[in-house]
Amino acid sequence: MNLLDILSTGELYRIAGYSKKTNKENIHIPYFNLEVENFEKQTHTGYQGVFNWSNMQYISMSTSIKKILGYDKDVFLLRGINFALSIVHPTDLLLLRNIHIEIFNYYYNTPNEQRGKLRFSYNLRIRAADNSYVTILRQSNFLSFTDDGKPALEYINCTDITQYRFTSSINLAIHKLSPSGIYVLCHETEFSDSHHTLSKREMEVLELARKGYTSKEIAEKLYLCIETVKSHRKHIIAKTGSGNMTAAINKIDKL
Known part of the structure; x- marks a missing residue:
């Protein structure tokens, strides 16, 4: 993407x-x-x-x-x-x-x-x-x-x-x-650019998740295996200090 x-x-x-x-x-x-x-x-x-x-x-x-x-x-x-x-x-x-x-x-x-x-x-x-x-x-x-x-x-x-x-x-x-x-x-x-530590791939996963795509759909769009997508989601959640992906998306949308 x-x-x-x-x-x-x-x-x-x-x-x-x-x-x-x-x-x-x-x-x-x-x-x-x-x-x-x-x-x-x-x-x-x-x-x-x-x-x-x-x-x-x-x-x-x-x-x-x-x-x-x-x-x-x-x-x-x-x-x-x-x-x-x-x-x-x-x-x-x-x-x-x-x-x-x-x-x-x-x-x-x-x-x-x-x-x-x-x-x-x-x-x-x-x-x-x-x-x-x-x-x-x-x-x-x-x-x-x-x-x-x-x-x-x-x-x-x-x-x-x-x-x-x-x-x-x-x-x-x-x-x-x-x-x-x-x-x-x-x-x-x-x-704030507090999320600047996100990699390019993590930002791509985050944007697709923000649009409502599931991990499976994201994997298909980015030609990744689903486990890799899940790993990216975990990193996004950790790097933004959020409890889940929805919270991570909301936090970045408010920046």
């Missing part, structure tokens, strides 16, 4: 409030004028992008991303969100689903007219082209919205903070633009 199954494009689309039945071509997005000449400005410490949530595609990416991650911007424009997720650190990817759930819970609990004033920030480890990991501070805000209040265009600014990171937990901060023009912190959560 691929770790991307934990946070697929469809899952992100659903978390953002879009129905799988939505006809993306019929979604009206208010016009927003992107100043490409400013957006493409070179920087040695970060890169910028614009993401369209209605069709899950990047519509712009600064060329400075190559200085930070080593990838050409066209890789993101052509391969999209699936490629972006594929280079997220496996441990961070496991936490990313709950981070987005919290972001959009806050977003949808904010009045429509205030949503454009929100800024979302969190740190994330990204695998660079040379296979090293770069820690970025990802800050974003929504530029435009669909007629019924769903997020449309998101402006993303990423800064390389690798040299400043001392822990591997993910900190989500949500700020709101005040009438005086200052962003004020209004929500903060730390997402």
Whole structure:
């Protein structure tokens, strides 16, 4: 099983409030004028992008991303969100689903007219082209919205903070633009990576168990013998300090 199954494009689309039945071509997005000449400005410490949530595609990416991650911007424009997720650190990817759930819970609990004033920030480890990991501070805000209040265009600014990171937990901060023009912190959560000792196979077993598969079914899907799956389940329970698999799943889902 691929770790991307934990946070697929469809899952992100659903978390953002879009129905799988939505006809993306019929979604009206208010016009927003992107100043490409400013957006493409070179920087040695970060890169910028614009993401369209209605069709899950990047519509712009600064060329400075190559200085930070080593990838050409066209890789993101052509391969999209699936490629972006594929280079997220496996441990961070496991936490990313709950981070987005919290972001959009806050977003949808904010009045429509205030949503454009929100800024979302969190740190994330990204695998660079040379296979090293770069820690970025990802800050974003929504530029435009669909007629019924769903997020449309998101402006993303990423800064390389690798040299400043001392822990591997993910900190989500949500700020709101005040009438005086200052962003004020209004929500903060730390997402612990206490389960980072789980192996890749254990994380695969855990995710399938979370979806309701039995040990026998997991063994078939992962081409393992059932005793190996049972052993992985025992290790997951022990490493998370839980009494059973359900408790282990609930504990990780709350991170």
